[in-house]
Amino acid sequence: MSGSIVLQSREKQVAMLRKMLTIRRFEERVKKEFAETRVKGFVHLYIGEEAVAVGLCSNLQKDDYVTSTHRGHGHCIAKGVELRGMMAELYGKRTGTCKGKGGSMHIADVELGMLGANGIVGAGLPLAIGAALSSKYRKSGQVAVAFFSDGALNQGTFHESMNIASLWKLPVVFVCENNGFGEATPIRFHTSVKDPTIRASSYDMPGVRVDGMDVMAVSQAAAEAIARARRGDGPTLLVCDTYRYMGHFEGDEQKYRKKEETEEWKLKDPILKLKGLMTREGSISEKEYSEMDASILAEVEDAVTFADKSAWPAPNEVLEDVYTSI
Template sequence: MHLKREKALWVYERMVLIRKFEDKVHDLFSAGKIPGFVHLYAGEEAVAVGVCAHFRTDDFLTSTHRGHGHCIAKGVEVRGMMAELFGKATGSCKGKGGSMHIADVEKGMLGANGIVGGGAPLACGAALTARVKKTDQVTACFFGDGGASQGTFHEALNLASIWKLPVIFVCENNLYAEASPVKYTLNVENVADRAAGYGVPGVIADGMSFFDVYEKAGEAVRRARAGEGPTLIEAKTYRFYGHFEGDPVNYRPKDEEQAYRKRDPITDFKQKVLAKKLLKADDLEKIEKETQAEVDAALEFAESSPFPKLEEILTDVYVNYP
């Protein structure tokens, strides 16, 4: 699928920004600087960016506990995200949500989610809103292979199929749900096979390849905008770090990890755009420097920001809190 230069620059910038953000958070967490739980998206960049490359700011996205990559792909500012991880008042959610609750409604990012499978009904709600308001906004619902066995996913896919809602269900099959391998949790070969039970297209994408995800997502977005209903895309991917930061990762073979590291989606993209002469080495280098500077500035911003005031501890936590 053809990519214009401007878009290719954006794709590389977003993928590298995600990686640099996650690598930095990995180090910060190890150094004991970040409270709470963190699940990193490194390795899966091509999925979020491959889908969001088709999106407008007013399109919607629902996310998971592994949400940083979805946020960045949807245009959420990394300084607010970093401050949120630090629990600071300048965070995307004023420091009261943390990693698993980053949201930025202005950007169409409806929220990371600590509830596995929790995003699917919300995605139907956003898509129904677009339908009622007669806009052509599309919603992407990201979830994992573990989330694919939650009741919420099945109910949402059924509802979206009968109402032809403009949702793209994107399963990030990274082979494990915590420590459980997919072979243990699925009795079908592919999550995409489940689409047949709901009469919607079930498409498999190579989640380590931006171009493959981009192409498959392109058709799903076209269908959704045209009112033809939802698509289930299963992106076969891999997380480079453990399930959560601090995970000793003693449940998956080291040679498997190395094999996937060799298929790094960022390296893959880089090689392809250079070979196609779509971008130059200088373009890529510039982006690598700028994204590193952006992450460093985000860290400085987060560290120098204040914590929320004690008297505001309950504001913004409940909608109707006085």
């Protein structure tokens, strides 16, 4: 695949680096906020997988759609959801993206095409083909991207959605973030095929496997799949091999894997990889990187301050937003 990599502009590289680092710094702070009990509930961190969300979303238009997973912070940030609203949502404040009604597993911003993180494994795929059907019917040219993990490969919704999308030639890209584990269970114990891209052939669509720790490679593959969808040629299954550095959820003791395995994957870190490439190409200096990092950390700090200072929802707000009209 490397031979066909299109040279990406410096601006795009800088933007992708910034997005990945924003996800990383935001989530590191979420980890801290959770540990210190200011963020409650179930928290699933995306750290280590940033190249997938950013590689995909850097090729999307603002009005394109994505459906996400319970590990959704990265997809939200990559699609443009504001950090202030996200942190306030995690705090459960009324200024949160979802007014404190969704929390980590349900952050959504429909106006940005972000159709929701989702607490149900595999549930986003049918929603994505529906968004793609809507786009096709309205002739709007919008594309839908369904993010899911290898854990969803064996849900009926995966197979049903792949079949329907291919049958109806829908403008959708299925993105399997293969982090090697369905919750605590390694992929070799839960999926019948060694290479998930094989499953694309069952539905007569291209299956592309890509290094999910390399944002340039993801972006290249994504650009091709998205272009194919947009011109009406139907769906693609992209399998991005990646790794989550943290546990399945915050508090997971991770007894199902060795520390050395995690450390080995960290050597392929997507942020360091892009930074290394850009440094070699002379497109970013150490000073520029430090400044970028500092400004992101300030942005995250601002989001925490905003969340902390925001008001709690009034108890009677529990009754709002169930129905549009009654």
